Amino acid sequence: MTLGDRSPVSRRSFLKGAGGVAAAGSALGAAQALSASQQVERLSGTTEIQLDINGEKFKVRVEPRTSLLNALRNHCEPPLTGTKIVCDRGSCGACTVFVNKQPVYSCMLLAVDCTEKKITTVEGLAVGGKLTHVQEEFVAHDALMCGFCTPGFVMSVTACLEKNPKATREEIQSACSGNLCRCGTYPRIFEAALAAGKKLQGGR
Amino acid sequence: METRTNAGSESPEWGPRESLTLLNTNLRRVDGPEKVSGRARYTHDIRLPGMVFARLLLCPLPRAEVELDCTAAAKIPGVVAARSLRDKDGFETKFLGQAVAVVAAETPELAEDGLRAIRANYKPLPWAASADQALSPDAGQVTKNGNLGKESTKGDEAKANAILATCDATVEAEYRLPVQHHCSLETHGVVVDYRGGDEATVYASTQGTFTVPEAASGPLGLSASKITAIVEYMGGGFGSKFDFGIEGKTACELAKELKRPVHLMLTREGEFLNSGNRSGSIVKLRAGAKRNGKLIAISSSTMRMGGIGGGSFSGLPYVYKVAPPDEEAGEESDEKAKNPDGVRSSVRSLYTHTDSSRAMRAPGHPQASFAMESAIDELAYKLGIDPLVMRKTNLAKDVYHRQLDRAAERIGWGAHPNKTAPQKTPDADGTVTGIGFGVSVWGGGGHAECRVKISIGNDGSLQAIVGTQDLGNGTRTYVAAIAAQEFGLPLEAATARIGNSNYGRANASGGSTTAASLAPAVKVAAHKAREAFLAHLAQATKRPAEELAFRGGSLVEREGSKALMTWKEACATLGTSGLSEDGDWQASLASNGVHGAQAAKVKVDLGTGRVTVVSMVGVQDCGLPLNRTAVESQLNGGMIQALSYALHEERVIDPKLGLMLNANFVDYKIAGCQEMPELVPLIDDDDIGRGVIGMAEPAITPGHSAIANAIYNACGVRLRSLPFTADRVLDGLAELAANGGAK
DSSP states (O other), X not given: OOHHHHOOSOHHHHHHTTTTTTTSSHHHHHHHHHHHHHTOOOOOSOEEEEEEETTEEEEEEEOXXXXXXXXXXXXXXXXXXXXXXXXXXXXXXXXXXXXXXXXXXXXXXXXXXXXXXXXXXXXXXXXXXXXXXHHHHHHHTTXXXXXXXXXXXXXXXXXXXXXXXXXXXXXXXXXXXXXXXXXXXXXXXXXXXXXXXXXXXXXX | OOOSOSSSSOOOOOOOGGGOSSTTBOOOOTTHHHHHTTOOOBGGGOOOTTOEEEEEEEOSSSSEEEEEEOHHHHHSTTEEEEEESSSSSEEEOOSTTXXXXXXXXXXXXXXXXXXXXXXXXXXXXXXXXXXXXXXXXXXXXXXXXXXXXXXXXXXXXXXXXXHHTTOXXXXXXXXXXXXBOOOOSSOSEEEEEOOSSSOEEEEEOOSOGGGHHHHHHHXXXXXXXXXXXXXXXXXXXXXXXXXXXXXXXHHHHHHHHHOSOEEEXXXXXXXXXXXXXXOEEEEEEEEEEOTTSOEEEEEEEEXXXXXXBOOOOOXXXXXXXXXXXXXGGOOOOHXXXXXXXXEEEEEEEBOOSSOXXXXXXXXXXXXXXXXXXXXXXXXXXXXXXXXXXXXXXXXXXXXXXXXXXXXXXXXXXXXXXXXXXXXXXXXXXXXXXXXXXXXXXXXXXXXXXXXXXXXXXXXXXXXXXXOOOOOSSSHHHHHHHHHHHHTTOOGGGEEEEOSBTTSSOOOOSOTTOHHHHHHHHHHHHHHHHHHHHHHHHHHHHTSOGGGEEEETTEEEETTTOOEEEEHHHHHHTSOTTOEEXXXXXXXXXXXXXXXXEEEEEEEEETTTOOEEXXXXXXXXXXXXXXXXXXXXXXXXXXXXXXXXXXXXXXXOEETTTTEESOOSTTTSOOOOGGXXXXXXXXXXXXXXXXXXXXXXXXXXXXXXXXXXHHHHHHHSOOOOBSSOOHHHHHHHHHHHHHHTSOO
């Protein structure tokens, strides 16, 4: 699959910048030589794309390899650092965001694949600064300690309850099984999620 | 009922527990809303104008001669610095993952490009990457005196042996604990804001705000007094974040060179290789008891595996008492009671070319606990004694008896059918169920290290200001709560301002000493501020200060509680500068010495060998609980980390290749949602009359030991090496079958 199949980003805009970044490393140099010999299109350099995050349009200048996570944290203005970087390889869930309402690991997505999609980060949950039921119950049940995993868990629990506010403890455990916490907030998170589910069932 | 006077010069006291309106209740964290909304800014989240991102190049071998050529890296557009971490480009490394070079660039991706473009030539030197390798004669030498450190011994081997020979039951075994990693979710690192001039700000993910200015002073070339450390939020430390580290030093040097802010956070791989760990241990032990269950001898030799560091081990016997061999012989001398003839131990470090161990939550205690609790358990089953009774027989203090009984009651030990032998017939689903126990000990006392300012504004604001850091234990919340309670206000009325080295000094958070060092100073400052405010209000209301008090958000008459002014009205009588008082530590508000007992219930699947922890109960004393919710959360956290150590955690190094095979969260597994048992954190409320004591460390100590004992109680397999994986259980079951049942 090429980039053009999925994204309106102009392939040419990347190719314009080709050569600069990759010229240095020997491994990259070899790849470049290979691609040149085979006339394969390579993507490098930077381009400006537009991301729809929390209902706002963000213009960001990224490379083809820039992950959505790094685009949020390092390229958006103001930076959206509520989404955390912990493992950077899809194993801890701290970077969970919604893309078209689906919870995803933003470290495993390319920013350029997320144009024309609706992205929601933890900053986008509390509309007008009012905490959601899930966020409120996290606070009420002490479902956070150091807080570094918390945004990811808030997103996973929110996604789980949006699908099914009657989710059982087992279903919540399953929905959050891609999130890690080191301080040991898990049992409180389950309690918070169950309480938030009750509130959601009672009408918002 | 209020018994103390509200004015006068008596010294501050916590007062009777029933008089406390906020402390010893369930408080919500004051920074909860910031954390759940993503607004809390951690060091990793700091973004500054012109900031560059730096990455460290880590040596991929345990020991090597390194030659670096950074010229290609430096030429990459967007890379602003690429250089060796030494003055020269060729040098020798000493441990796997040692940082050798740094690249700084406009984006993290470009910094990674820079690392890949460094031409690094690693010539392997003989290394020792595992325990076995370190002990082999042709291994690389970590120190000039070899790989074994100096032996430290206690007791007399011949005397211990003589007593062991008289025991009714003995156990001789080797217990192994692998290296465990802290796995703080926020990696180590700093953001150094220096853009020239003679001042700098250093944001750090640290356990010691006040350690930073001095550590940054050298590499920045600035006086420590010109450096401000900021630690608003930090994403976990667990003992690993005291050192400024190579990352801190390097970031400061780069910032000085570039006159630009530098962001240098370790990657997850770097965190595994380069930010410390809990040392592993190999404990060879012989212990013996009399028919009545009295432990009378324990002789042990331990190797601590802390990489190029010494490692830690808290010593044996751990918590349990060793009785004189012949108690009927009459009273023993104090000297004998302290150093019984039955105790002999030897401890030494076994060095390897791996990252130095650092403090990790209760350093040395989980290691000693595992050997001790396993040995006690093994002796109990050999003697046919209920393991709970066996423990109480060898624990002198009443507090352990009460805590063990409570844990036992809550986990269902009374109705448990197989107390002195494993379950004979599996349940219909092919599983067997077992229960095990363990105990802990810790100091947790405080010191005169904190100075807190309480500031009252004429707008009604109440602030508690001190430079301390909140690692996630809830420091910010109790600082605010102590202040609010002093003035009869709700928690929301007070603000805690922490995490800044320009505020009043505070100790680094280690050894569970923060609460007992900090809370008294907050109390003293609040008490002084209250007295000063009442004296001021006495003039304003033309009443004697002794007749005034703060209650329910108002200034009231001491007797009768007639409201005289709201808090806001009272504050409005202050001048524009408000009122402020400083407080220092007061010994009578803190105590020292905590205990703790835990129980675990497990199911073992005899077909697959899989261990499922069904429930864990922790009973913990902590003097005066500042925030019951936070204490319970700490206790949960300790039990969960112990469960994780028990079932999953182990650093795996291929000694031949010299590689760590699991330096990521896929292969180094920590416990997740699916493994969570029912967790029951119980505060020991019979611990009354004492001041504040820290309790975070003992919470982690006995859980894995209790799980090991529960596994034996379930299926008769004695696991003497962590983690308790299915293959080890199956091996044990196969051995049992070959030997015709549990021994």
